Amino acid sequence: MPRPLDHARRAQLLEGVIAYIADHGLTELSLRPLAEYLGTSSRMLIHYFGTKEAMLVAALESHRPDIGAMFSGIDDTATLAARLTSSFDRNTAGDSAVSLRALLQVLGAATVPGSPFRPYATDAITAVVTPMAESLHRIDPRLPDPEASATLLVSGIRGLIMDWWITGDTDRVERSVALLVAGVVTQPTEAGS
Incomplete structure (x- = not known):
């Protein structure tokens, strides 16, 4: 037994x-x-x-964080931009950094054809992109493609975190995170324009 x-x-x-x-x-x-x-x-x-x-x-x-909670209650671009920028800081220190470093390795392994990690990696990406896309749509329902915008933010910030871990160039990477967030998270269009 x-x-x-x-x-x-x-x-x-x-x-x-x-x-x-x-x-x-x-x-x-x-x-x-x-x-x-x-x-x-x-x-x-x-x-x-x-x-x-x-x-x-x-x-x-x-170790998967509650991504839905991270983006709940966001009703404006300033709050979303601040939350995204602070997520870079959270994910490069402490327990979050340890989990994310392991996750990034598994995501890399999932790119190999036939990888046993592909289903998990696909789910992990969707678990972040979907609530972020919903938040972007809530902020501006006229946004043409919230899912593509969310994908750009998620993949861009993930890549910048990897860059930071490899190079240690905090100043350049933080400026890049701010530029990415500012470029994707724009002010909603005025009604009637």
Whole structure:
């Protein structure tokens, strides 16, 4: 009879998986060194998660922020622009940075044909683009393509965060984030014009 899952231990392992990926990378990930880092065995990781890929997806899902809440209650372009600009700051420090660094590696791995991460990556992108597009549409219902605007913002900010992690050029990247947000998040058109 299989041993029942210890849900508290499973949650603890998921925390450690994210930290490990952020520190050691995804490309060379194997269960044995990960298990050693987590203070367990590769057999126990398989017991808890089934496969390495399922473990990574579970770890990322456990760290997914409430994107809908991030964009709820935004009724004007100034608030949206401020929220987007501050999201750059939040995502480059603390626990958010650790989760995002792991997510970006999985998104990269999802570009490989037949990747087991593609369904998760597609869902992760949609989970951000959809509420942002809804927010843009709420602010200006006449915006021609809120989904494309949201995609430009999400992908642009994600790329700029990667640029910052690679180069460390905070000033240039922060100016670029501000330029991107200002270029996409425009004032709503006047009624009747």
